[in-house]
Structures are given as C-alpha cells and as structure tokens.
Amino acid sequence: METVLGWVCAYTPEEVFAALGIESFRLCGGENQASAVQYLPVNLCPLARACLSEGLDNAGTGASLSGVVLTASCHALVHLANAFQHARGGNGQFFVHLLDMPRTFGREDDAACRAFAAALRDLAGRLGEFYGAAWSDEAFLTAIDKQQQVRLLLRELYRMRRERPEQFRAAGLLELVRAAGRTRKEELAPVLNSLVASLQDAGSGDNWDSAQDGMQDGGPAAAVFLEHLRRQGSSLGPRLLVTGNSLPPAYFDLIEDLGGNVVGDDLCQSYRYCLPDTEQTLDGGGRDLFMTLARSYLRRPACPRMLAGAERFAYLQALIRECQAQGVVYHALKFCDASIYEYALLRNRFMEAGVPVLYLETEYRDAGLEQARTRIQAFLEVLGPPTEKY
C-alpha cells in the first residue's frame, strides 16, 4: 500500500512536502468519527475527531498514512497531533509534527513571519531526516510554481461560479478543492486547465454538454469533476456568502436545493485554499525561500483563529461586495472556539452594516440537516431574489 503524509489546515505548506518528493494527503474527515472516541473527548472539535478517524482507519485515502503534519492552529489540532502520536507514534515509525503558526496577523508583523519561516525550515529538516529526502531549492521553486498554478486555476473556477452561480454546485467545488489537497499538482493542473478552458468555452449559456465534449486533455477525471460541479439552479435565487468553518457538502446541497445560490465562500477547505499568492512575493523574500513562503501564507486574509477581527471583517465586507452577496451564512462547528468567539463579534458588525446573517452550527456531519432546512428556508425567503440582474 502506498504511504502518504496527512495534513489538515489550509496554512499547511504543501510546497515543502512536494519539494521533498513526499506524497501528501489532506485529511478532511467524514461522517464516521468512531475511531476517535478512544482518544478525543466528545466536546472537542468534530473536524479534528473526524480527521483522526479518517487517518486511523485509512478511510478514503486509498493509502496508508506514514505520518501527519498538523499546524498548531488551535487546541483541537494540537490534540489531534497528540492523538496521532498516542495511537501511532509509539514505535518511531510514524511521523508526527506540530507546526507552529503565529496567531498575530502577519501583514505587518515581520517577527511573526520570521518565526514562521524558522518553523518551516525546521519542518523541512525533520521531514528530510525522517523520509531520507534531500532538500533542493530548485525543487522547492518548482513546487511553489505548481501549487500556484493550481490555485490560480481553482480561483478561475470560483470567478466563474461568482458570475453564474446557478450553474455551479458548491459541494462540487468543495470536492474539487479537497481533491487538490490530495493530488500531485503536476497531475491536477492539466485536469483543471481542461476544466476551466471548456467551461470558458461553454460560456454563460446552459451549455455544459458542450463543455463535456470540449474536454480533451483532462481525461476522465475532468469529466467526473465537471459532472459533480454541474447544477441547474435559478439565477433568481438569493446570493449567499458562506464563512466560518468548513460546511459539510450536504448543507451546501441543501442551500441550493432550497433555491439559494452560493456565490462565494471564505472556508478553509474551499476558497481559502486558493488564496496565497506565492509568486508575487518571491522577490520580497529575497534569497530566503522559507521567508517567502512564510510571508505568502501569513499575509493572506486571516482566518478566524488569527487575532485579526477588524481586518477579517473588512475582508468579508469586500468579499460580500465583490460577490454581490445578499446575505451571509456563518457556519460554526460545534466546540470550535475560533468561529464561536468570532461569531459573537461579527454578528454585531454585520448587523450594524445591514448584512443579514444566518448562523448554522453543525457537528461536521449530516445530522441536523432537517432542522437546518427550516431555518435556511426562512432565511432565503427573507432575502428574496436578487434585486439586480447579475
């Protein structure tokens, strides 16, 4: 069985793994959280519990985990690292690394960038030692380049979705981004290229069949992705921005089934994955590539765990304007401190700004879908159809 290195948080620098030639796999967790029961209490983040189960069961990986790199983003992920170490790390054959992630907002904090760069360098050293892989700056630059290509292509899909959301299934886009965290970028880039090109050719009409025909280089993978992305909704549905924690796919489908159009998101398993612009900061980092990478990750729009409440609200407001969203769905995972505390702050800010918000709380599984149905329905009714033609 092939072995892969698992990771979870969108701040994880896949570029370092790729530079060392280590296959990596983004753990996203599934419905089953049973294997976590022994290690993590029920009042801990369900995403962490789901990822532990996925990792321990090798579920969905099609491969066996040889280790995990987890960012110290929050105490749930810290305990996830502890749980992996506890369950698998005893014999020294399983790599467990907790990557320090500054919480102060990196845009103006050079010390935080330097600290993160040092943490990345340390990670590269430890990985190299464990996997017997040699470091090369050339390979690192190639990895940065490939990663950036994939991000840009994914962003193009998000741009198209923003323009004609009624044709895009949000859960399909989520699946695609999840897949990006599980696939070699040099293999994924042509698939995405083909997908983007054919959807661009298909234009704004309901012409996805021609898009399917138009795909030549992407192979069957592109066709499958396309099928999963496809949706036939109404452009008159309320336009929504989804933020907070990663929303289970079934909830995206529910929102769309009820007539909503997801026009944008700020979720770590979705749009946030596509954000760092590493290339643009290469010069700024000088010769220190780790510093370059650290800056690119820390300077992107902050996530709820960062202490950047004001910047985050400004960013979300800009995103709302950019997507022309009528309302916001804020999703908090049960027991996720970062989003629960943030919501208390954002709720008031959104209220002051006149942005309607629906607060959804889930246990990162489909349970509770029916209770959510009524609330989503009521929210969409309040929003009504878009007042302008987008």
Added chain:
Amino acid sequence: MMDVEGFMRHMLCDRQRWDRVLSSPLTYTLLGGVLRLTRGNWPLDAMYQMGVFAFNETGRAYVGKAPVVWSSAFFPVELAWGLGLCPFSPEVAAAYIATLGFGEETMSMGEQAGYSRDICSFHRCIAGAASAGNLPRPAALLASTHLCDGAPLLFQNLAALYGAPLLALDIPYNSSPEAVRYVAGQLEQLWLSLADVTGQRPDRDKLAEAVRCSERFRVQMQRVNELRCRVPSPVSGNDMLGFVYLFFVGQGSREAAEIAAGLAKEIERRVAGLGRSGQTGTQTEKYRLLWMHLKPYYNNELMKFVEQDGGVLAMEEFSHVYWTPLDPEQPFLSLARKTMSHFAFKPVTERIRVMAELARKYRVDGIVHFSHHGCRTASGGALMIKEALRDEGWPVLVLEGDCIDGRNEACGGMLTRMQAFLEILQERKLGCAL
C-alpha cells in the same frame, strides 16, 4: 457574624447598583473592616492576607486609582506590575461572580451577547459582566495565545467593545533558542506599547524589581510545595486552589511575594506541630489526591464531599511551580522562558510525565482530572492522560464538569462518580494492607 461573601452578596443583591457599589471607595473600606473582623475564621492567615490584597487591587481597579489592564490567565503579568499598573484578571472575577451566586444571570447575559454555551463558562461570564458594564474599564487587554484559545479571542472582542487595544503575545510550541528570542522580542514590544498606551514611563529598574518579586514568589511557592510533600498533608489543597489568584494576577507584585513567604512560614509551623494522627486541620486524611485543573466555583458541594469522605488534595496541577529561576537582569528572556515552559503547552506526554512525577512525589492514592466543559486544552487531552497514567498504575478519574456553570450539571451524578472512585481507592488500600 457576616462573612466576606455574605457581605458582598448583600452589597450586590441589586444588579442595577453594581456599578455604583463597585466603584465606590466606601465599599472597599467596609470590606476591609469585614475582612479584619473575620481574620480568625480563615483556614490560613495567608488566605486572609491574599483576600486583603485581592480586594485592595479590585478597589484600585474599580475606583480608577491606576490604569487598569486586563490580563488573561498565564500571561506574564510582571510586565504590568513593572509599569505600576493595576492588573485585573477577568477570569478570576468570573470565578468570584460564580462563588457569590451571580454566575447564572451573568452567563445568560453573555449568551445574549452572542456567546454559545459550548464555550468556556468563565468567558461567557466575563462577556456577560462586560456587556452589563460591571467590569473595570481596561486601558489595554493583555492576552497570550498559549494554553487557552478562547481568552485571546474573547479579549479581542472585548477590546473592540471597550475601544482599548489588545496586546497579544504569540507563543510557539517549540522552545528553540530562536523561538525564545521571538517571544522575548514580543514581550519587550508589548512592554513598550503598554507603557505608551497607559502613559507610563518604561523604567527598566522597575521592571527588574517586578521580576525580582516574581522570583521571590516562585522560591516561596516552591518551598510551600516542598512542605506539602509531608504525609499527612499539612494544608488543604482545596484552600490552596484559592491561591490561583496570586498565580494569575500577583506575580511581579511585592504583596504576592510576601504572602507566599507568609504561607510558607505558616505551613512550616504546622509541619513542626503536626502529629502523626493523620489530621489535616480538622479532617482525617484517608485518600491523597492529585487534582488536575480547577474546581466548581458555583457551589462547594463536590469539594465538601471529597473532604468529608476523607479525601485530601495533596497537590494540584495549578499549584505546581514548573518554571526555572528568573533573572531580573534579563527580564524579557526570563519571562519568555517561563511562559513557554508550561508543561501543558507541550505534547500531552509532557503533561502526563509531570503529573506522574507529582503523583509519586506527593504519594497520592489517585488522580482526579476535573474536565471543565469549555476547556479544550485540558479536557482535550484527558482521555489520553487517563490511559497513560492508568498504564503507570495510577487510578484516574476523569470527572466531567464545569467550573462556573452549574445549570447543566447533575451534581448528584458527579458525587456518585467521585464516591465510586474513592471506594476504588479504599479497596486498593485494603488490598495493599492485606
């Protein structure tokens, strides 16, 4: 005779008057009087001294005699003392609000302000008290990112509420020399920013003096802990948990160092006069426990039950002095090392190692992990800790509960679990005796 809590309850019975009562110097004069009258009732004179210190500082904060800075638990508060500021711990305030019986209504206000019941009840209580305007207005809020995800996030929200700056200390897990320098650099910047925000002159001699006081506190608390190795225990651990105020707010103050020295002397005297009868104060010591995390503050039933059944908290996780000596000549490096060396801010194996070491040193019969519902740091590792310590032969009880919020607590259930655990300890003792 009225006790201090009774007096406070009486003074604060009308919530509409809280602001007036708490910001009136007369309140603290009266409180000082009540404290003096009740001096003989305190289990330890050091507790009385700490009460005087705590109420003086609370008065200073509410009456506005010095710029108030809020500090989260585990933040190196020496920085504030070194600038002559008035540090205020809202987490300690939340515990006191619960002790006085005002926890439920205050938490409800926090929930109305948008804070879910799934977060730490200390923080819900703080959010409620802040939204009602019942806490002293901060000139700045100091929070560190280690050991608690919630505190810096809450402080960020409340900084916006008060229009005061949040000065956050980012602490990495790894403690390489580079990481220590990163934290030390932040501490220096924070100290300067804090001086600037509060209009104080950053004086390195005053900071060195605060670090010196903190070091004296460390030495004295270590002395206390050495004395506590004695069997039977010379002091009640339940009482010792009250000194968490000094750990969170006092380090760096002259008063905390003096109280700790007084406590050490008091326990020394007790040890000298302690017979072999197994008496700790008025109770019989049947089981020696290592107590992890804190305790319920909203009522005393659990702790009373433990003590009535002959359980003694021989040592508490929160009383452990884990950090190395501080050097006043290198305040920022010293405080960085201190802050980063907390055993719970390491892989969970370190917390397990330290707890096992304490269990051996204090010759405990069992270990209780009080799993405060909203504390991801502590309760997140509880199952792994239980398994590992059990593998080492220690009986461990993970007791799920809440320090502040008693609304969801089936207290009977908690007592039953505790009783069953104490019975197991009893059986083990009998087994050993046979």
